Each structure stands twice: as structure tokens, then as C-alpha cells.
Amino acid sequence: MVDRRRPGAALDPAALARALGDGWEPESLDVPSDSPEIPPQPLTADAVWAALHEVPDPEVPVVSVVELGIVRDVRIDGDALTVVITPTYSGCPAMREIERDVLAALRACGWASARVVTTYSPAWTTDWMSDATREKLRAYGIAPPGAGRAAAGETLVTLRRRGTAPERVPCPFCGSHDTALRSAFGSTACKALHFCNACRQPFEEFKPI
Amino acid sequence: MSERVSETEPTTPVGTNGVGTAPVAAAPAQATAGIVSDPLVEYLIRHGDDRLVLGHRLSEWCGHAPILEEDIALGNIALDLLGQATSLLGLAAEQEGKGRDADALAFFREAVEFRNVQLVELPRGDFAVTLVRQFLFDAYDVLVTEALSRSAHAPLAGVMAKAHKEARYHVRHSGEWVVRLGDGTDESHRRAQRALDDLWRFTSEPFLMDDVDRAMLAAGIGADLDALRPRWEASVREVMTEAGLQIPGGAFVARGGRTGRHTEHLGHMLAEMQIVARSHPGATW
Numbered sequence: 001m002v003d004r005r006r007p008g009a010a011l012d013p014a015a016l017a018r019a020l021g022d023g024w025e026p027e028s029l030d031v032p033s034d035s036p037e038i039p040p041q042p043l044t045a046d047a048v049w050a051a052l053h054e055v056p057d058p059e060v061p062v063v064s065v066v067e068l069g070i071v072r073d074v075r076i077d078g079d080a081l082t083v084v085i086t087p088t089y090s091g092c093p094a095m096r097e098i099e100r101d102v103l104a105a106l107r108a109c110g111w112a113s114a115r116v117v118t119t120y121s122p123a124w125t126t127d128w129m130s131d132a133t134r135e136k137l138r139a140y141g142i143a144p145p146g147a148g149r150a151a152a153g154e155t156l157v158t159l160r161r162r163g164t165a166p167e168r169v170p171c172p173f174c175g176s177h178d179t180a181l182r183s184a185f186g187s188t189a190c191k192a193l194h195f196c197n198a199c200r201q202p203f204e205e206f207k208p209i
Numbered sequence: 210m211s212e213r214v215s216e217t218e219p220t221t222p223v224g225t226n227g228v229g230t231a232p233v234a235a236a237p238a239q240a241t242a243g244i245v246s247d248p249l250v251e252y253l254i255r256h257g258d259d260r261l262v263l264g265h266r267l268s269e270w271c272g273h274a275p276i277l278e279e280d281i282a283l284g285n286i287a288l289d290l291l292g293q294a295t296s297l298l299g300l301a302a303e304q305e306g307k308g309r310d311a312d313a314l315a316f317f318r319e320a321v322e323f324r325n326v327q328l329v330e331l332p333r334g335d336f337a338v339t340l341v342r343q344f345l346f347d348a349y350d351v352l353v354t355e356a357l358s359r360s361a362h363a364p365l366a367g368v369m370a371k372a373h374k375e376a377r378y379h380v381r382h383s384g385e386w387v388v389r390l391g392d393g394t395d396e397s398h399r400r401a402q403r404a405l406d407d408l409w410r411f412t413s414e415p416f417l418m419d420d421v422d423r424a425m426l427a428a429g430i431g432a433d434l435d436a437l438r439p440r441w442e443a444s445v446r447e448v449m450t451e452a453g454l455q456i457p458g459g460a461f462v463a464r465g466g467r468t469g470r471h472t473e474h475l476g477h478m479l480a481e482m483q484i485v486a487r488s489h490p491g492a493t494w
Contacts, residue, residue, distance in 0.1 A: 090371055091292025120296065121367030123374055184382055185282035189289065193278065209374045 040110025043081060047109065048074045052083065055105045058097045059188045060206075062140040065098055069128035072119060081106065081114040086124045089189035089209075126208045138172045143194065143205035169205045171196035179203075248424045250305045251324065252431060253365065254314065255421075255467055256357075257297030258325035261315055262475070263346060264290030265482050266333050275336055282382060286343070289375040296368040316486035320476040321469040328411035330466070330475040337400035340386040342408055347380035348444050349415050352437045361429035384448050391452025398453065405449070406457045413462040416441070421467075 041047055052074070055065045065071050065085070073084035083102055087095050099116045106114040126145035129137075134144035146169070168177045169192075176198035184207065186193040192207040267287035274280035298311035309317075323330075328346060333339045354373035360366040390401040416438045418426075425431025449456055465471070486492075 087292070087371075089289055089292065090296060090368070090375060091288035091290070093288070119367070120371050121363065123367070123371040125374075183278035183282055184378055185278075185285035187281070189285055193281075207378075209378070 040112075043076060043079065043111060045074050045076060048076070048081065048083070048106070048111070051105050051109050052102065055098075055101050058094045058101065059190075060137070060140070060142065063133055063136050065102065067129070067133040067136070069124060070098060071102070079113070081111050083114060083116050084119050085116060086119050086122075088124050090120075092189050094188075124209075126206060137206055141172050141203060142191065143169045143172045143203060145206045145208035169194055171199060171201065172203055173201050174199040247304065248421045249362065249430065250301050251421050252425045253297050253301035253304065255324040256353075257294045257301060257311075257314070258323050259329050259346075259415075260290040260297065261294035262323070262325045262478070263329035263343075264288075264294060265478060266329065266331075267339070267343070269333050270339065283339070286379050286382070289372075289379070293368060293372045293375075297365075300364050300368070312486070316483045320471050320479055323466075323469065323471065323475060323479070325466050325471075325475075326411070326414040327463050327466040327472055328408065328414060330471060330478060331408070331411065332474055334404065334407075335400055337390050337397065338404040338408070340383055340390060341401055341404040344380065344383035344387045344448065345408060345412050345445065346415075347376060347383045348441055348448075349437070351376040351380045352440055353415075353432050353434075356432035356437060360431070365430065387448055387454070388452040391449070391454040401452065402454050405454050409457045410459060410461050411463045412445075414464045414466060417462075417464055417467070419467060 049066065052071050053064050053066050057063055057065055057068050057070070060068070068088070070085050070088065071083060072086050073082075075082040075084070083106070085095075085098060085102065095118070099118075102116055103114060129145065137144045168179050169181070170177050171179050171194075174196060176196055178197040179194050180197065182193040182195050182202070184192045186204050186207075190206060190209075191204040193202065194205055195202050264287045267283050267290065270280065270283045271287075272280065274283055294315070295311045298314045302309045302311060302314055328342065331338075331342065334342075351373065354369045354376050358366050358370035358373050360369065387401065390397040392398070393401075416434045418434050422431055422434060426433055446456065
């Protein structure tokens with residue numbers, strides 16, 4: 001596989017982890033930080049964030065786990081590095097993979113003893129995505145989450161009355177607003193499925209939450 | 210929080226953690242099965258079990274739903290519920306401090322040790338039963354997760370704040386389906402009405418408050434279910450009216466799940482859900 005994370009890493013720990021398979025634990029990846037192949041970089045918050053910026057989301061690889069807001073915090077206490085991540089959805093099956101990828105990226109920088117912890121609070125929201133991240137999603141063919149929509153709506157069950165116009169998500173391919181929601185639940189937990197009546201293309205929306 | 214001790218049941222020592230560990234009156238003797246004495250552990254397990262069992266019931270549709278989009282949707286919702294269950298049972302195991310984890314609680318407890326309401330353990334039935342049941346639960350879930358997102362127990366509040374966002378999508382989805390089925394064809398209306406008739410007697414149980422609920426409420430940890438019920442009824446009534454479905458009468462209230470008394474269906478479900486873990490203990494893949 002292509003290691004997109006860091007040139008010069010002698011061994012891709014994520015690939016190693018997959019090869020080892022059963023019973024693999026993050027700790028088993030630990031090698032002494034004075035390993036000759038991987039001279040450790042100076043441990044600074046900026047350097048850690050820069051490394052994490054190179055870790056793509058496994059399901060939406062056009063954006064990084066930092067851009068998606070999955071990485072919440074970087075804590076450095078002496079030599080100890082802790083990265084705090086949060087799941088997009090409670091059952092997101094990619095969380096384990098993300099944890100491995102993050103550890104692998106940090107390992108590649110020589111920070112072998114880094115830990116990843118998961119937090120649920122504050123709950124992840126698409127409101128954390130920047131405009132630049134939204135544009136990356138759109139260019140990739142995924143309609144970005146509408147700004148501010150996540151917080152909208154106070155009624156318990158919002159049923160569409162007959163005759164009222166449903167919410168239209170603009171097509172990421174042709175920009176038309178003549179689209180229809182096919183299903184609020186798409187190929188991954190974070191996406192909904194739409195269809196564009198103008199260019200006759202199905203497309204996914206990163207749904208606001 | 211003041212200590213409350215049952216007058217009839219011996220209380221066992223409380224857990225090692227500092228939060229909400231006062232002993233409360235134990236559940237009826239035939240149902241306790243010697244499991245939990247810490248009301249916080251009990252409370253976390255109840256809400257975790259609701260999600261574990263309903264998530265499993267939904268997952269039974271995987272590959273069988275009437276249309277592909279719905280197959281994916283039910284799988285997505287199941288995933289959310291199972292993720293929430295993993296978090297809640299993990300918190301319970303941590304609070305319990307007996308070396309168990311979420312998997313141990315899910316796969317190595319018997320039916321009498323499960324604390325879910327009976328509504329969620331009923332067989333998935335036809336598509337109407339699944340969606341009507343889902344809506345009845347989702348309408349409750351969106352309220353209880355909102356209330357518990359303000360819990361004084363920060364880890365519970367965090368999990369529930371997240372679950373609440375997901376529940377909003379769930380209730381919209383199942384609510385729209387209830388309208389579509391109830392206001393659809395004669396056949397879909399007939400099936401949806403039959404589902405509602407069969408399920409209605411199971412809808413009170415989630416709101417019944419016992420000593421555990423009251424202890425948790427008093428500690429600022431739990432939800433005031435009495436306060437949620439009128440809101441649930443209002444939203445359910447609105448959707449059923451829109452769907453042209455008649456809410457049945459009848460005073461019988463099914464109850465017992467919170468203290469381990471279940472329908473026979475749970476045992477059958479667990480046999481299937483747990484067999485791999487029990488046949489190959491410790492296996493990983």
C-alpha cells in the first residue's frame with residue numbers, strides 16, 4: 001500500500017497491524033523511541049497537529065481527521081503525548097481504524113509512547129467543519145453539511161405536511177437544487193442519500209448533526 | 210444523596226466508586242439474580258440493555274428489508290444503538306469494578322440479568338411491527354437522551370448528548386414511516402394498526418419509575434420519567450393522527466423487564482446473539 005503519511009518511514013505500522021491481525025493491541029506497536037530508523041522529532045503541539053493533519057479519514061479520505069473535527073485535543077506533558085478523539089456517531093465502525101492510523105502517524109514521527117483516548121463530550125457536530133473543509137467535500141462529490149442546520153428545529157417529530165416543500169440539498173456535481181432525499185441513512189453513518197433530478201445522479205450528503 | 214435501604218431485602222456492599230453509590234431498595238427477590246446493588250450500575254445497564262436488545266432486533270433485518278435504502282437505514286440505526294450500548298455498558302462495567310467489560314455484559318449474562326424494557330425484546334415481526342415499535346421507542350428515546358444529557362454524571366451525560374443527536378434522526382425516520390404505512394394502502398394500514406394494537410400495552414413500562422429511578426433522579430443523575438410521559442404521549446398522538454391510526458384502549462400494562470422479568474422472546478434472542486462468544490470464549494478476530 002502507499003504510505004501517504006510520511007516519507008522515509010521504514011515500516012508502516014498500520015500495515016503491520018493489519019498483517020498481525022488477531023490480538024493486536026496499540027501497545028504492541030511500541031518500539032523504543034531511540035530506534036535508529038526513526039529519529040524522533042521534537043515533541044511540540046504544532047508538530048503533532050501537523051502530523052495529524054496528514055491522517056485521512058478512512059471513509060472520506062479527501063479530508064483529514066483534524067479537518068473533520070475528530071481530533072479534539074493534543075496534550076503534551078513532558079514526554080507523554082495524548083491525543084483525544086471523538087466519534088462522529090456512537091457506532092462509527094471506523095473509530096478503531098482511526099485510532100490505529102493516528103498512532104501510526106505519531107509513531108512515524110518517533111513519538112512511540114503516544115496514547116489515544118476517546119471522549120464523547122462535547123458531542124461531535126458538523127458545525128465544527130470549516131468552509132474550506134466543506135468545499136473539499138463538495139469537490140469530492142459529497143454535499144457538505146448545511147451550516148447551522150444541526151442546531152435547527154425544536155419540535156420532537158418534524159413531519160412534512162402534504163404540499164410543503166421538503167428540504168433540498170444542492171447537488172455537488174451540477175449545483176442544481178432540484179434534488180430529492182432518498183434516504184437519511186447512507187453508505188456510512190455520517191451520510192444521507194439524495195438524487196439529483198437535473199443531472200440524474202445519485203449523490204451523498206454529509207448530514208448535519 | 211441520602212441512603213435508602215430496603216426494609217425487606219438485605220443490601221449488599223456498594224461499589225468502589227464515589228458517584229451515586231448509595232444502596233437503594235433492591236428489586237423483588239425473584240428477579241435480582243444477585244447481580245447489582247449499585248443503583249448507578251443498574252441504571253447504566255438498563256439504558257444500555259434497551260439499546261443493545263433493540264439494536265440486535267433491528268440488525269436482524271440486514272439483508273432482508275423490503276428495499277435497499279431501508280436495509281441500510283435499519284442497519285445504520287442498529288449501529289447507532291449498539292454503539293450507544295457499548296458506551297453505556299462500558300461505563301456500567303467500569304463503575305461496577307469487577308473486571309467485566311461491555312462485551313462480558315452483553316454476551317455472558319442470562320436473560321434474567323437483562324434490564325431492558327419488554328418493548329424492545331419482542332420479535333421484529335413484519336415491517337410494520339418493526340417501524341411502529343421503533344417509533345414508539347424513538348419518541349421515548351429522543352426525550353430520555355435529552356434529559357440525561359444534563360445528568361450530573363458527566364460520562365453518562367456525554368454519551369447521551371451524542372445519542373440524542375442520533376435519536377433525532379431516528380424518530381424522524383420512524384415517524385415518517387408510521388405515517389406512510391398508516392396512511393398508505395389498505396394492507397399497510399391494516400398491518401400498522403395491528404402492530405400498534407399489539408405493542409401498545411408495552412409502552413408504559415419505559416416510564417414506570419422504581420427505587421433505582423428515584424434514587425438516580427434525587428442524585429441529579431437520572432431522568433424524571435413522569436415529566437417526559439406527557440410529551441411522549443403528545444408526539445405519539447400527533448403522529449398517529451397524521452397516520453390515521455387509532456391508539457387502542459385497554460388498561461393492561463406489561464412490565465417487569467427492569468427487574469429481569471422478560472417475555473420468552475428475549476431468551477431465544479440471546480441464544481442466537483451470544484452463541485459465538487460463548488462457544489469460543491476469548492476469541493478475537
